[in-house]
Amino acid sequence: MSGLSWESMVAALGLAIPVGAAMWEFGFAGxxxxxxxxxxxxxxxxxxxxxxxxxxxxxxxxxxxxxxxxxxxxxxxxxxxxxxxxxxxxxxxxxxxxxxxxxxxxxxxxxxxxxxxxxxxxxxxxxxxxxxxxxxxxxxxxxxxxxxxxxxxxxxxxxxxxxxxxxxxxxxxxxxxxxxxxxxxxxxxTESHTFASRPVMVFIALLVLVAAAQSFTSFTRDDAPAQAAPVDCAAGTLTLSGSTAFRAAVADAAKRYVKKCTDARITITDDTFKGSVAGLDSLEAAGKKRAETTTEEAADTNAGAGGPGLPDRLAFTDGAKGDGRPRLLPRPVALSLFTLAVNKDTGVQDLSLKQLRQIYSGDITNWRQVNGNDVPIHLVSRHPGSGTRSTLVQQVLAGKELLEVTSGDCASMDRGRPGRCEVGDTATLLDNVASIPGALGHSEAGAALTHEGVQQVRISGYPATVEGADAGAYPYWQTEFAYTYGEPPADSVAAGFLRYLTEGAGKDSLPVHGHRPCSELEKPLLCRPAD
Missing domain, CATH: 2.60.40 (Immunoglobulin-like)
Incomplete structure (x- = not known):
């Protein structure tokens, strides 16, 4: 009996009660x-x-x-x-x-x-x-x-x-x-029963008590591994960086990972998540610094010379890296949907691609020109290097860059005139869109959906959905990549967390924040909408 756990006893009782009820009803009482x-x-x-x-x-x-x-x-x-x-x-x-x-x-x-x-x-x-x-x-x-x-x-x-x-x-x-x-x-x-007889009511009450006991043990038991850690658990400190649009999903998965893998530590700060390009820069700088501080003999077996990569760093980007970073290796993680968000006083919910290109080029400066309210258009954008911004330029604006910045501080923009300002992260962008009359911004779809004061804009009648992207109707999407510096050791915390996020339970955190795991798509390695 010493090896019989409380959970096993409750489970056995949960099986015994319906079996006993069946024997009573069809054996004795029957x-x-x-x-x-x-x-x-x-x-x-x-x-x-x-x-x-x-x-x-x-x-x-x-x-x-x-x-x-x-x-x-x-x-x-x-x-x-x-x-x-x-x-x-x-x-x-x-x-x-x-x-x-x-x-x-x-x-x-x-x-x-x-x-x-x-x-x-x-x-x-x-x-x-x-x-x-x-x-x-x-x-x-x-x-x-x-x-x-x-x-x-x-x-x-x-x-x-x-x-x-x-x-x-x-x-x-x-x-x-x-x-x-x-x-x-x-x-x-006998008696006339509107629900069930007394013995049946007793059996139902017992089953409710067993279910309550099972729920209690599920919520109170310690999920930490008792002896050997799972395959994807690893010890060490991992630093994550990159896309602010992907930060919430990664942070959620990281929180679950360290709870399961008690020897792991994961660092996520505002200083590390400043955008896709900034994340790649910090990852590459860390790899080069590691190579420079090792001895020449050690460097031959390090990522700097094509050997094992950094074991303690990952960077996440909206879209693939550009040229010139040969030692950064990509791994597709999820398909992300981005959206355009407006202040609720604009009076618009749908814009065509042509209208969007005219707005971002400065040809349309007031919402009344697209059948909205008589309010000047204030564009709130991300700094260069943001994945949501680069995707907007490439897939919505047909490669045409945004018009010049008119104000270095969004809060001090002239509310009576059209203009554009830039911010460093998604949360700040959405806060400004919600507070500036006539504001238009861009972010990942999940964040805009839950932010009070902003309203998502359909593009040519299509909302931000995977179905719309698969049909080729919705253009504002991007593949989220995880980058490593070289190939990290298989037993490192970087490799363990990456497996957890792409193949294990960590991928369950992605749909909650509006991202589609690559493993759920028709072509997981490409991780893009169906052709």
């Missing part, structure tokens, strides 16, 4: 079972307020009016899972009576079978044998009952003279037995 239900037991006096109650009080027996008549409706049913035959009743072979019903404090003045679940039961009551009434007792025949069948008996009774007037009558006493039935075969009083 045996022959005869049941009855008292569906009505009332006196004529209880109906005094009814306009026709006098009819009930005027009922007679042998020409004499009943003094205190009462009425009982009983339902006899097969409430088990197997049929009941006439020979299954526990009586003498020569006794035609299968069920006897007594009414303490009352005697029977009349009875009738009022309902049969199936017409084939009627012949069982045509013969007088076994269907009798005597004083305070009703005798019913040995009726064969298939599973779920029933019949009803209505009895008219009179209060015994020696029973106290005004006192409630005791419940009817039903006496019957079935061979091989549940609980010795005694007939059982």
């Amino acid at each position: 045996r022959k079972r005869l049941g009855y239900r008292v569906q009505m037991d009332t006196t004529a006096k209880n109906a005094d307020t009814h306009p026709h109650a006098g009819v009930l009080r005027q009922m007679q027996q042998n020409g004499t009016s009943l003094l205190d008549p009462s009425f009982v409706l009983l339902r006899i049913q097969n409430s088990g899972w197997t049929h009941i035959d006439a020979n299954d009743y526990v009586v003498r072979d020569d006794d035609q009576v299968g069920i006897r019903i007594n009414f303490p404090g009352r005697h029977v003045d009349g009875m009738v079978v009022t309902e049969l679940s199936h017409d084939y039961l009627r012949p069982c009551f045509d013969d007088a044998a076994g269907l009798r009434m005597a004083d305070g007792q009703i005798e019913l025949p040995r009726v064969p009952l298939n599973r779920g069948t029933h019949y009803k008996v209505l009895a008219v009774l009179e209060r015994d003279p020696d029973f106290p007037t005004g006192q409630d009558f005791p419940d009817p006493v039903v006496v019957a037995g079935i061979k091989g039935g549940v609980r010795g075969g005694r007939i059982k009083k």
Whole structure:
């Protein structure tokens, strides 16, 4: 028992309960079972307020009016899972009576079978044998009952003279037995359930408790590896840099990685995430510095001489690197969707490619020129080197660069005149778009979607979706790459985190922030929309 964990015990209990319920229902409880239900037991006096109650009080027996008549409706049913035959009743072979019903404090003045679940039961009551009434007792025949069948008996009774007037009558006493039935075969009083029987409710309650216990153990257990670390875990400190548009997704995956791999540390700061080009610059500078500070012999086996790469650095970019960085090796990670975002007072939600190119070239300077509000257009852009900016230029503006900056500080832009300013990161850009009247900016789609005060702009009627990019209708997208300096050692923290992000559970962080993992695309190595 020492090796049996709490979670295993809860899981075993969760399996045992439904198995036990099935055995109960189809094994024990499913045996022959005869049941009855008292569906009505009332006196004529209880109906005094009814306009026709006098009819009930005027009922007679042998020409004499009943003094205190009462009425009982009983339902006899097969409430088990197997049929009941006439020979299954526990009586003498020569006794035609299968069920006897007594009414303490009352005697029977009349009875009738009022309902049969199936017409084939009627012949069982045509013969007088076994269907009798005597004083305070009703005798019913040995009726064969298939599973779920029933019949009803209505009895008219009179209060015994020696029973106290005004006192409630005791419940009817039903006496019957079935061979091989549940609980010795005694007939059982059943109830009408709108949801489930009491045993089923108990089983449901137990299952809820087991589910709650499993949830509690899932939330409170320590997910850290108990002994050997997973394959993608590695020890060391990893520095990440690059695209601000991809930072949130990477930071989320990094947080999950260090929680799982307790010997790893990952550094993410504003100083490292300043843009795609800045990330590549810092990665290349770190690699060269490492090569310069080693001895000549060590350098021969380092990335600087084509050997193993940096084990502790990764850079993320919106799009592929340019020429001139031969030692930086790419790995596609995700397909990112970018979007144009405007201040909500612009009055526009859709712009054509032609209109966008005219806006960024300065030919259109007021939103009323594109059927928007009478507000000057203020362009808020990223600094050169930003992946979202370079993708905007290449894939939306057909390679034409943005017009000149008119203000070095977005907050101090002349609100009455059109102009353009630049910022260093996505969050700052969206904050400025939300606060500057008539502002238009660009960012990754996930960030714009959740930022209050800005509104995404469709391009030629198409929103930022993977489906639109796949169809070739939406142009503003880019492949996110992870870059290493040389090939990092397989057991390094850089290689471990990269595997985690592209092949392991880390890729689950990407869709949350609006990115599509390359592994989900038709051509993962190219990581681009379908042709």
